Amino acid sequence: MVGFLPTLLMQDSLIIKPSKKYPLVLWMAVLALVMISGVYICILCLRQKGIPETSNVIKVRFKEPQPCPHPGIPQSEVPYVHYPEPTTYRRNECACTAVRFFAILSMQRSGSGWFETLLNSHVNVSSNGEIFSVKERRSNISSIVRTLDKVYNLDWYSSASKNECTAAIGFKWMLNQGLMQHHDEIVKYFNQRGVSAIFLFRRNLLRRMVSVLANTHDRDAKQLNGTHKAHVHSRDEADVLARYKPTINTTLLVAELKQMDKWGADALEYFKSTRHVVLYYEDLVNKRNKVKDVLKFLRLPKRKLSSRHVKIHTRPLSDQVENWDAVYNTLKGTEYESFLHADYQM
Numbered sequence: 001m002v003g004f005l006p007t008l009l010m011q012d013s014l015i016i017k018p019s020k021k022y023p024l025v026l027w028m029a030v031l032a033l034v035m036i037s038g039v040y041i042c043i044l045c046l047r048q049k050g051i052p053e054t055s056n057v058i059k060v061r062f063k064e065p066q067p068c069p070h071p072g073i074p075q076s077e078v079p080y081v082h083y084p085e086p087t088t089y090r091r092n093e094c095a096c097t098a099v100r101f102f103a104i105l106s107m108q109r110s111g112s113g114w115f116e117t118l119l120n121s122h123v124n125v126s127s128n129g130e131i132f133s134v135k136e137r138r139s140n141i142s143s144i145v146r147t148l149d150k151v152y153n154l155d156w157y158s159s160a161s162k163n164e165c166t167a168a169i170g171f172k173w174m175l176n177q178g179l180m181q182h183h184d185e186i187v188k189y190f191n192q193r194g195v196s197a198i199f200l201f202r203r204n205l206l207r208r209m210v211s212v213l214a215n216t217h218d219r220d221a222k223q224l225n226g227t228h229k230a231h232v233h234s235r236d237e238a239d240v241l242a243r244y245k246p247t248i249n250t251t252l253l254v255a256e257l258k259q260m261d262k263w264g265a266d267a268l269e270y271f272k273s274t275r276h277v278v279l280y281y282e283d284l285v286n287k288r289n290k291v292k293d294v295l296k297f298l299r300l301p302k303r304k305l306s307s308r309h310v311k312i313h314t315r316p317l318s319d320q321v322e323n324w325d326a327v328y329n330t331l332k333g334t335e336y337e338s339f340l341h342a343d344y345q346m
């Protein structure tokens with residue numbers, strides 16, 4: 001049958017050819033018919049002979065990721081260089097743009113919101129926010145891994161998602177969002193997949209405490225026209241939020257500072273085998289060049305970074321705590337005494 005049909009058609013066309021009264025259009029039509037039949041027969045033929053297996057093999061071979069060359073990348077860097085293939089879009093001309101994986105590991109009210117907006121002002125960075133603030137995503141390690149896979153495959157959507165030319169992808173992860181609880185598995189994941197950790201801590205844990213208490217207060221009080229804001233974009237708004245002076249329970253103060261300290265130290269210990277950098281909020285605020293270290297750490301092109309965030313608590317601590325005298329007397333002579341004095345210039 002396969003050989004028979006084309007012959008028949010050819011005979012037809014041979015018969016038609018001599019008679020000159022048929023216009024060119026008709027000739028074209030016949031030609032097209034012959035071609036379509038040919039293709040149809042080919043498809044039939046392939047189907048009947050069980051060729052699909054072969055064509056699958058061909059497909060798989062073509063789908064195999066084209067290895068991207070890494071010119072100039074030292075051998076030691078190779079584990080940290082990735083070429084993700086998102087399932088939802090193509091990276092097009094940036095398919096061979098190397099992508100670095102990172103995670104900002106921090107604690108609430110340590111400047112990570114501000115830091116993340118700085119990073120996201122870079123055209124090649126997508127830092128997707130506090131994705132593990134949603135409980136289901138961190139309810140067990142398989143949920144965590146599934147979420148991480150999606151992020152690092154460039155399939156996570158957030159307002160920070162950039163174009164296909166993203167060169168560093170990450171998010172921020174608070175220590176109390178499953179990170180410490182599942183640290184063994186997470187360290188393993190980071191090391192296997194070449195994820196770099198950016199620790200962001202605050203040196204003055206007393207200031208952090210003030211910020212936590214003030215933020216907790218605003219969650220209920222909603223001081224800005226009835227909405228709660230964790231971060232603000234204007235001095236006026238910042239001043240409204242800074243007006244509230246929290247009272248610190250001095251019974252628990254030293255114990256709580258110790259606990260915060262320990263968490264940071266434990267996190268560093270757990271992740272010491274992971275490629276990482278440790279940053280302090282105070283250093284970033286005081287020395288703007290410090291942010292450039294992060295770009296270097298992520299091997300990103302230098303850019304000027306900016307954020308619209310406005311710092312809320314800018315006054316000396318003594319002006320920002322209701323029961324300052326009690327706090328002062330509690331910390332005086334302890335290992336945390338320096339927190340009482342260490343104020344940075346704004």
Ligand SMILES: *[C@@H]1O[C@H](CO)[C@@H](O)[C@H](O)[C@H]1NC(C)=O
Nearest residue numbers: 097123124163165166167301
């Ligand atoms: C950064 O993004 C820009 C704009 O999308 C792109 O042209 C450039 O190749 C990217 N650079 C790197 C190092 O990925």
Ligand SMILES: *[C@@H]1O[C@H](CO)[C@@H](O)[C@H](O)[C@H]1NC(C)=O
Nearest residue numbers: 135136137139140141142143
């Ligand atoms: C992990 O958590 C997810 C989301 O809460 C849940 O659907 C899933 O059943 C859990 N898996 C295991 C193994 O517990």
Ligand SMILES: *[C@@H]1O[C@H](CO)[C@@H](O)[C@H](O)[C@H]1NC(C)=O
Nearest residue numbers: 223224225226236237238240
């Ligand atoms: C509250 O709303 C008023 C009127 O809409 C506006 O003028 C003012 O700027 C708002 N204040 C804050 C702190 O958002």
Ligand SMILES: *[C@@H]1O[C@H](CO)[C@@H](O)[C@H](O)[C@H]1NC(C)=O
Nearest residue numbers: 247248249250251252253323
């Ligand atoms: C401080 O904390 C302790 C222990 O939780 C509690 O017993 C005490 O009432 C608190 N003090 C104030 C002033 O809230």
